[in-house]
């Protein structure tokens with residue numbers, strides 16, 4: 080009997096105490112785990128690896144293992160008797176349905192991983208590596224595991240800030256560790272074109288470089304591009320050789336890289352260096368390609384031909400989001416295209432472009448993937464929708480028989496603050512803590528079985544406007560990407576946030592050892608005080624009327640007329656459906672009827688400011704009270720100097736004193752900055 084087995088038996092009494100299902104710290108949590116109380120397998124320097132796997136997966140797995148933390152285990156040939164880690168490709172695995180599924184069995188003498196595919200073996204190996212990262216002692220167990228969704232993705236924005244090949248590879252390694260299988264690269268956008276296209280050298284000689292290092296400085300200045308190599312040129316691009324290297328590195332980790340080439344909008348950088356492709360032909364003017372011009376199609380198809388050659392992915396992402404469509408309305412070429420093709424409006428003109436590109440990609444054996452705006456004006460026949468403005472777009476695509484990938488901003492946009500904004504580096508806005516990402520279930524129960532099969536999966540998106548460094552990029556990604564991985568892989572029946580949180584703390588320790596920068600989950604502050612449980616005060620449930628044309632904005636009702644006295648404070652974002660938003664010139668002007676005349680000692684409301692999306696503090700707040708609803712006494716008038724800054728701030732505007740009143744009037748004026756006013760609750764005590 081080998082040393083490891085003897086040790087294992089001696090340790091049985093001890094380990095049986097610690098081997099409950101909680102002791103396996105794996106992300107994403109496997110579908111079925113049974114842990115035996117009778118012992119463990121111990122990795123030793125004598126452990127041996129045997130691969131019963133044909134090529135090409137055999138070499139892929141061997142290469143991967145040779146760079147992994149278990150690289151020191153001995154590769155055995157032929158089949159050794161014990162201390163064995165056995166990876167076996169089998170013809171059938173009745174326990175699992177997905178080709179990415181696997182079974183992992185650990186007993187005294189060894190570990191067996193079985194799957195019908197190399198990917199499945201790779202995922203079994205990842206589970207083993209996660210267990211090994213915590214201890215050389217692997218509890219005896221049987222794991223039967225498979226993904227819930229076939230598509231589990233991460234999008235990296237390398238346009239707003241450029242991240243080099245080594246950084247991308249490092250993130251591919253992390254993705255593999257958590258069983259993600261698609262890396263979507265946002266390669267082109269106004270802030271810089273990032274892929275070498277041989278036929279169009281200006282894209283990388285000029286459109287890839289700008290005079291400012293950060294997106295924010297560039298965005299707030301003249302948004303210029305400069306020559307590669309000129310003083311101060313910030314930017315970069317991947318050469319075609321580097322792209323092939325990234326694609327191949329990812330392939331060896333069973334990850335598909337999907338390129339995104341933005342069209343018809345987010346294309347200022349292209350239209351500056353090739354202005355003839357815009358409606359005006361004037362550089363630095365438009366963000367949308369001219370769809371009336373045949374040269375646009377020639378350019379896009381030439382670019383896509385090179386892209387197709389570099390990326391073997393089933394999908395090519397063509398963007399499609401946020402086109403302004405303005406220049407098309409007055410462009411003679413666009414208008415004549417509209418007439419010739421019998422299109423009714425600019426939405427249909429965009430759809431015309433998407434249809435043509437869809438046909439082009441289909442003819443070249445690829446499929447079109449685009450943001451949900453590609454639904455506008457009619458979805459093209461072979462398109463898959465990536466749903467980011469909520470999930471409605473994805474569900475509409477599914478209803479029409481198309482595949483959809485869910486990446487709604489509310490749950491999947493990792494550029495939002497992950498903790499109290501005052502404790503975090505500047506972010507895009509919003510508040511998306513780990514728990515909220517984790518709570519996402521992409522599958523509505525309204526789908527039929529055949530519709531459910533069209534819900535292809537889920538993806539985390541990391542747009543990088545406010546993320547200039549690698550450390551910061553990782554900080555925003557981890558641990559929230561763990562949650563995306565578990566949402567994509569594990570069924571809701573095995574998910575549990577408290578357990579996931581503990582596993583995440585372990586995974587963070589591991590990632591830090593591996594040189595990743597992560598958010599400090601151990602010291603998470605959490606949501607804004609008062610946002611997690613209701614408060615009591617004198618106005619809760621009372622009637623609110625809106626005076627003098629003051630009206631809340633339809634997208635930010637917070638629940639309607641009762642929202643400002645519903646007992647709930649808002650959290651760290653005005654988008655959490657607890658903050659009521661006012662956009663009109665009339666600002667806020669409300670009256671609360673307390674039903675009877677009562678003693679009142681304080682009246683206050685909190686406002687929030689985040690200047691990026693145009694949310695500002697009020698310039699003046701006036702608080703008045705009345706016993707009869709006719710004659711009001713002003714209790715307080717507060718003037719406020721509203722200063723534009725980068726912070727997310729919260730401020731209370733209130734009165735304290737002694738009065739008796741039935742009616743409370745609360746008025747707030749917008750500042751000269753305009754924009755929105757947001758308040759969460761008028762608290763009366």
Ligand code: ACM
Pocket residue numbers: 400401450467
């Ligand atoms: C997007 O966030 N504009 C897809």
